[in-house]
Every structure is written in structure tokens, then in C-alpha cells.
Amino acid sequence: MALQITTARPDPALLDLPWSTPLEDWPEHHLAALPRGISRHVVRFVKLSGRVLAVKEIKEDIARREYAMLRNLRRLDQPSVEPFGIVSGRIDANGNPLDACLLTRHLKFSLPYRALFSQGLRPGTETRLIDALAVLLVRLHLTGFWWGDVSLSNTLFRRDAGSFAAWLVDAETGELQSSLSDGQRAHDLDIARVNIAGELMDLQAGELLDDAVDPVEISNKIVTRYEELWRELTATEEFDTGERWRVEERIRRLNALGFDVDELAITTDIGGTSISIQPKVVDAGHHSRRLLRLTGLDVGEGQARRLLNDLDSYQAATDRQNDDEELVAHDWLTKIYEPITRRVPRELSGKLEPAELFHEVLEHRWYMAEREQQDVTIERAIEDYVASILPSKPDEVSVVGVDTVEMPVIAQPPSRP
8 A cells, every 4th residue: 555645736745745654643743732622533633844734634535525515615715724634545554554634724813712721711701602603504504504513513603893704624424515504504503503502602601601501592593693604694585676775785784794696586577666685695704805905915904904994994094095906905915904913023023914913903092092092003002012012912813821621621511313
């Protein structure tokens, strides 16, 4: 049996990794000390050519199926980890076969849910994580993806302007179809409710969650939040022809939720007295796509919304409302955003990604202005933030030394359906 490496981006350094050794026994000098979530399989983070890869030991047929599924999700622009390759044909020193390995790129500045709670986050964090997971699930379902194993454990979270954005990590059980039935969507929600309740009970038993939080009540919120989003995105709305402004109102509501409308189905009755509208093709990322188009910054949706607000304020403050939007955005990028994010000392650069840092500086400036009862320049705000706030934050680019697998697991989550 010969070692086989399948990857879209060949890297000779892959041959230097100890593929003849079971993954759980790999030597420390190959590993990156990053937080790991709970998994049914052995998972390790490895350093390779200046990047970090997640390596999951799994049966070859399952690895190839998941690799293909993740590639399809990436092509559909869904928030999921980037597949890097598959290593199969592994044998140990005694000639015994070993399972294949699925390689994915580590999502920088992301954390599993247990690592987030280990940082002592403020009350209500569990609800914000549920909201982020609901948005992710709606996006996937609109694409026709049935997850089959929805859980906090199978999700990574990145800070997004004070909130969180969720990314799919494990697509092992997923199926991609042209569209999903109501029953399939309901099945995913039932799986989510059971898994999330168990995961939150586990946190509570490990004293990582406030005793006042009811895991079952929180887990039920995934259904409520999901249904609210799904209804806003897909429901048909009827109104009189004299209320055509409600078409624009519907689009604005969708944009406020972070979704963009690519097509609307608009029909009128026989007498032409009423209009029915329904979004046909919608996708998340309205603000992030606009910011990317204007500035080249590829950031989270909440971060993009906050940065665009600051860009709009800059345009108004410089009296350039009638100027070309791209030119104003370029000036804001080079005169405001980039100089501020570059003010962070090198030794603190791993604390937050630049977009989240800029968001926090804007928040800090607001608090300073409120305290001083006067306007505060963003230059003063970044100086004070770097001096008094940033040094105490964890290094979210790596969180070296925090391994959530080693945290006490007292209450086991219910078995997955």
C-alpha cells in the first residue's frame, strides 16, 4: 500500500509529517497548541509551511466524502472551513493499515465554544452563540444543505463586531440537495435542540456556565430564532398596489438582517389591485460584499456593517456626500482604518484581527467621549485602548496553551439522533 496525498495545493512539506504514526501519538514538535473542541475522532493541529492545518483521522471513504462536501460548500460561498487535502494509504511501522486523514485549514481568530466560555465571557454569550448558529443554519438550508449533526461542537465562532459569526467545521453527515423539505429542516432543528442542550449542560456541570442559565430554554431558542429568520427570508407578503413602498421596506429588513436580495418574485392579482412579493434568491453578506467592493477588506458581516457606518460618518464629516463612493472609501481606508490598525505594537498583534480591533476602538472612543462629555479623536482612542485594554485580552490568533479537550467533561451530551 502506497501513501496517497490528494490536495488542490500540493506542498512537499506534507511528506515530512509522520504519517506512519497514529495521529494521537504525533510528536509535539509537529503540533500547534490551539484549542480543540470535542470530537468523535482524533483531531490535531499541525504546523506546515507557515500555516496551521487541522488533521482529522477518519475512514478513507468518509474523508473523501467530507472533503468533496466542504469543497462544494466553499464554491457556494458558505461559511465553512477550507478543505486542504486527504492522506490515505497509511501504514504503521509494523505494516498495519491506519485510517486516512482529512486536512482542513485552521480558521484564524476562531474558537470552539468551550474555549470561548473558558475565557469567562459576560452573561448572555450563550444566546449570542445560538443566534450565530441559527443564521448559519438558515444560510445552509437556503443552499439546500442538510447538516444532520447540528451542534456547537461542530461549529467554530469568530468575533464579529461584538457579536459572533458561526462557521461549519464538520460536514461528515451532511447532504447537499437542490432544496430541502420542511421535514428535513425540522429534523436538523430537532438535532440542534438536543445537542445544544447537552453541550450547555456539560458547560454548567464544569462550572463554565452560570447556574441561572437553563440549558433547555436556551437550546429551544435555536428554533425560535431560526423560524424568525426563515420566515423573513422566504415568506410571501401581500399588499395593495398603492403600497409599493413596502417592496423597498421588505428589502431593507432583509439587508438589516445581513441578507441580500438577488431576485424578487412579484405578482399581481387579475384586477391589479394587490401585489404579492417573495424573495427568490437571498444570501448573507450584504454589508461584507459592499465593503469588499469598496475597500478590498474581507471581514465578517457585523464588522463590515460597523466599518461602513464609520465610512459613512467620515464621508459626512469631510462634506463629500456627492463624491464618488469608491474614492471616499479609498481615502477612509488609507487615512483612517490602516493608520489605526497599524498603531498596535507587534507583540500585541495577535490579540484581535484588525477589523475587530477597529470595531473595539470605535466602541472605546464612544465610552471615552461619554465619560469626558466631549468628542474624542480616534487617535486618542487607539492610544488609550492599546495602553489600557488590549494587553489584557487573550491572543485569539492562537490562544496557545488552552486545550478545551483537557477541560473537565462532567455531564455528557445526549446521544445524537
